[in-house]
Amino acid sequence: xxxxxxxxxxxxxxxxxxxxxxxxxxxxxxxxxxxxxxxxxxxxxxxxxxxxxxxxxxxxxxxxxxxxxxxxxxxxxxxxxxxxxxxxxxxxxxxxxxxxxxxxxxxxxxxxxxxxxxxxxxxxxxxxxxxxxxxxxxxxxxxxxxxxxxxxxxxxxxxxxxxxxxxxxxxxxxxxxxxxxxxxxxxxxxxxxxxxxxxxxxxxxxxxxxxxxxxxxxxxxxxxxxxxxxxxxxxxxxxxxxxxxxxxxxxxxxxxxx
Numbered sequence: 461x462x463x464x465x466x467x468x469x470x471x472x473x474x475x476x477x478x479x480x481x482x483x484x485x486x487x488x489x490x491x492x493x494x495x496x497x498x499x500x501x502x503x504x505x506x507x508x509x510x511x512x513x514x515x516x517x518x519x520x521x522x523x524x525x526x527x528x529x530x531x532x533x534x535x536x537x538x539x540x541x542x543x544x545x546x547x548x549x550x551x552x553x554x555x556x557x558x559x560x561x562x563x564x565x566x567x568x569x570x571x572x573x574x575x576x577x578x579x580x581x582x583x584x585x586x587x588x589x590x591x592x593x594x595x596x597x598x599x600x601x602x603x604x605x606x607x608x609x610x611x612x613x614x615x616x617x618x619x620x621x622x623x624x625x626x627x628x629x630x631x632x633x634x635x636x637x638x639x640x641x642x643x644x645x646x647x648x649x650x651x652x653x654x655x656x657x658x659x660x661x662x663x664x665x666x667x668x669x670x671x672x673x674x675x676x677x678x679x680x681x682x683x684x685x686x687x688x689x690x691x692x693x694x695x696x697x698x699x700x701x702x703x704x705x706x707x708x709x710x711x712x713x714x715x716x717x718x
Contacts, residue, residue: 461679461718462687463711464489464524466653467498469665469692469703475499475512479519485707489524490516491561491653491689494548500526500555502547509554523557524651524687525597525625531565533578533603533613545585545596553592559650560589560596561625564610566603574603579616586619597625597650600641605630607644614648624648627691628678629655629663638674642681651687652678654714664699665692667706669713676717688714 465487467478482490492500500512516523528548530541545562552560562582566574582596589596604610610624624645631641642649656671657663668675668690682688690710692703 461682461684461714462488463714464491464522464687464689465703465707465710466491466527466689466691467493467500468527469690469694471695472498476515479516479521481704481707482521483519485704486711487521487707489522489687489689491525491527491691492523492555492557493695494526494528494551494560502544502551504551506554509551513555523555524689525559525561526552526555526557527561530562532562532581532598533564533566533569533574535567535569535577538577538581538584541581542584545581546588549585549589549592549594549596552594558593558595559625560594561599562596563599563601564604564613569603571603575612575616578604578613582613582622583617583619586617586621589621590619595621595623595650597623599625599653600627600630600634600645606634606636607631607641608636609634611644611648622648623650625650625653626678627653627655628675629657629673632673633660638677638681642678649683649686651689652682653689653691654678655691655693663693664697665694667701667713668710675714679714679717682718684718690714
């Protein structure tokens with residue numbers, strides 16, 4: 461099993477520092493938050509893209525995913541969403557990342573309509589993704605937080621370059637047992653995203669193993685040759701402990717669960 465962490469836990473950290481941090485703390489990969497306030501964003505020039513890829517290659521660290529913010533089930537015209545997906549996929553191709561992360565974002569839309577909209581958009585974007593060797597992963601999140609929710613969409617798409625990302629906190633918040641989540645997602649699963657929290661009423665990120673999420677149960681279901689990524693949501697919880705000092709202990713805990 462290979463381990464990564466998300467740069468959501470180290471907001472604004474320069475790319476070279478992220479790569480060095482991963483290499484020094486035992487992580488084989490990094491999930492790059494792809495956002496205008498981060499060093500990696502959709503407007504990177506060609507030389508900047510080459511520089512990012514070079515930094516990770518020199519550190520011996522893989523870019524696992526570009527964690528984008530496209531909301532594929534969002535109400536409105538397809539055009540802006542498809543444009544964002546296209547840019548995200550092409551950036552991933554340039555950086556050598558095998559995955560991009562997207563959200564459902566269906567809001568208060570009728571569930572059946574949100575499913576259909578998301579499937580249509582993912583199906584269109586999957587063709588571009590296939591051409592550059594990238595897979596789009598729909599995360600269990602917001603309007604579609606369970607594995608059953610996400611599998612309805614991805615199963616309808618029926619394209620190997622459209623898959624699922626299992627955020628174990630959101631399926632837990634959706635009262636879906638890990639075995640059910642895995643059974644629903646396994647035909648489409650890219651990898652697992654883990655974290656830990658104190659309770660449903662306090663989602664402040666904690667060091668792995670100090671909260672109540674069923675991480676051991678989830679990892680027992682995971683592909684032993686696959687990826688697990690720690691998403692520590694420091695960006696949204698400024699008073700949370702700094703991630704760099706927790707990373708070595710986090711990967712040790714994950715290894716102990718495998």
